[in-house]
Structures are given as C-alpha cells and as structure tokens.
Amino acid sequence: MKKAEVVFIPLPAMGHIIAAVELAKLIVERDDRVSASVLMMNPPLDSTTTKYTESLTASTLPNRIRVVHLPSLEHTAVSNMAASWMASLAEAQKPHVKEFVSKIKAQSELSPHDSPQLAGFVVDTFVLGMNDLAGEFGVPWYVFSASGAAFIGSMLYLQTLHDEVKGDLPELKDSDAELEIPSLANRLPAKLLPSMVLKRESLASFLGAARRLRHARGILINTFEELESHAINSLSKGEIPPVYPVGPIVRYGIIVSSEDIQRGLKLLMDPESEIRKKVKEMSQLSRKALMEHGSSYSALAHLIEDIMGN
Numbered sequence: 513m514k515k516a517e518v519v520f521i522p523l524p525a526m527g528h529i530i531a532a533v534e535l536a537k538l539i540v541e542r543d544d545r546v547s548a549s550v551l552m553m554n555p556p557l558d559s560t561t562t563k564y565t566e567s568l569t570a571s572t573l574p575n576r577i578r579v580v581h582l583p584s585l586e587h588t589a590v591s592n593m594a595a596s597w598m599a600s601l602a603e604a605q606k607p608h609v610k611e612f613v614s615k616i617k618a619q620s621e622l623s624p625h626d627s628p629q630l631a632g633f634v635v636d637t638f639v640l641g642m643n644d645l646a647g648e649f650g651v652p653w654y655v656f657s658a659s660g661a662a663f664i665g666s667m668l669y670l671q672t673l674h675d676e677v678k679g680d681l682p683e684l685k686d687s688d689a690e691l692e693i694p695s696l697a698n699r700l701p702a703k704l705l706p707s708m709v710l711k712r713e714s715l716a717s718f719l720g721a722a723r724r725l726r727h728a729r730g731i732l733i734n735t736f737e738e739l740e741s742h743a744i745n746s747l748s749k750g751e752i753p754p755v756y757p758v759g760p761i762v763r764y765g766i767i768v769s770s771e772d773i774q775r776g777l778k779l780l781m782d783p784e785s786e787i788r789k790k791v792k793e794m795s796q797l798s799r800k801a802l803m804e805h806g807s808s809y810s811a812l813a814h815l816i817e818d819i820m821g822n
Contacts (some may be wrong), residue, residue: 664733668695674715
C-alpha cells in the first residue's frame, strides 16, 4: 500500500502550533496511509508555547504523528511578531529542516515499500520562506492559515494593490479611505489594516509571503464554508491555488481580560441576545461541517486525495 509523509512547519506561536497539530491529527486519523511530522522551530514566542509543545508526547498523539523539536537558535531574539523577525527565523531554521527531511527521504529510498514517501510540506502563512525546500526535494507545498479566509483574501488584495496598482500601503496609516476588499463583505477603513502592512520595515516580508502564497499547491484554511461563504467564494474566483476550508480547528487566542469575559458571558446568557443565537447557530454548523458529507469533511477528503497523488 502506498504511504505518504507530510511535513508541517508552523510558526512557533501558540495558536499556530495547536492548529497545525490538530490539522495533522485530522489528516492521519482520516487516512491510515498518511503520516505527519510537525517541526517545532525554536525559539518559541512565549513560555506557554514551550509548555504545550513539551506536552506533546507519543502517548498523546496518534501513532503516525511525530513532533520534532528543531535546534534552538540562541542568537535569535524574540521580541515581537514582526513579519521581518518571522522571515528571519524561517531562514535561519532552513538548514535544520533540510537535515531532518533529508533523513525522511533517505529512509524512504532505502525501504520504498515499508516507509512513507515524502509527499509535501504544509507551511504556515508567516514562514512561507520555507517553500524553497519543497522545490529542493521535488515535492509540492501547501499553505496553512490558522486565520480565516478573509485574512488570506486581504493578503492577496493588498499585494495586488501594491504591485499592480502601485499603492503606497504605509501611507494609509492615518487615511480615512475605505478599501473594498473582495474577501470582506463590508468596506474596511484603511487605517485598520494590520500593523505589519502599515510599517515599511515589515511590509516587504508581508508582500513576499503574499506573492509566494500564489504559487502553493493549495491553501488550507482554518475555517468552514458556512462561516465564511463570502470570503471563500471570492477566493475561488481569483487566479490562486485551490482553497481547502478544513476547519474549525481548535486554537487558543494569531489573552482576554476578565471584563471582556464578563461582558461576553452576559451577552451569551441573555436568551434574547442576537449574539447568543448566532453563536449557537455557528456552533451547530461547525459540527456538521466536520461530520461525514459536511463541507470541511469533503474538503479534507479532496486534500488527502491530492496529497496521495504526489
């Protein structure tokens, strides 16, 4: 029986790592021909990330998933989530990723019938510089976004605005202009764009990630059709790789005050609250999306079919 191995490379931040691990679980539990290795880059962004990754032992994971801790880069200062820092981290970790994947490749060549064959990389949106390695190993690569389809659509729109319309994005920092982004149902005030877009020191990394994203084999997104139908439909109309809405995948918030929690609880406890009704509706739809014949269940099946074809 043909077997495939997929290498996941998440950003070393809590929500991104959890989402990558949970997606790997969904894939290997769906199809016993697939194995997954999740590579943890060091240093992580915070101590909670370290605690979580240390808890991922063989006994807590399916048999065909392994978590690999890459060597720590002691000289890499972790001060924020600036796009430039994330790009630098990915670049510095490339040799370690290449060394590990070379071992997978060598093992599969030694035992082609018993060992899984390297089938591709799944690379986090914020470390897309790793995509070069897929080309070196002769396999495709997929993007995984722990955020939603609206964010991916915004990335692509802003890159087009910069490259083709020649818009100067940092100049929008204090602008009152409203942008019509296809993946968003409503106009967005330009001054509310992500800070990495409005700062010249991080803009290049953001734009580079958006350009690379267009060359992926597919885009895996932590969302489901019923939640972001507008954004997903807008992406399907563009000249971009196939989109696989495979969520919802659990992730923790890519800290909430006690006042915010109390305010949210009051809204949810009010039986007449529109928010309560909407949350209940989305909760039911999210469960259906992951069930057999659901939208995310089907998207995952198409993804696995594509992986096995590699």
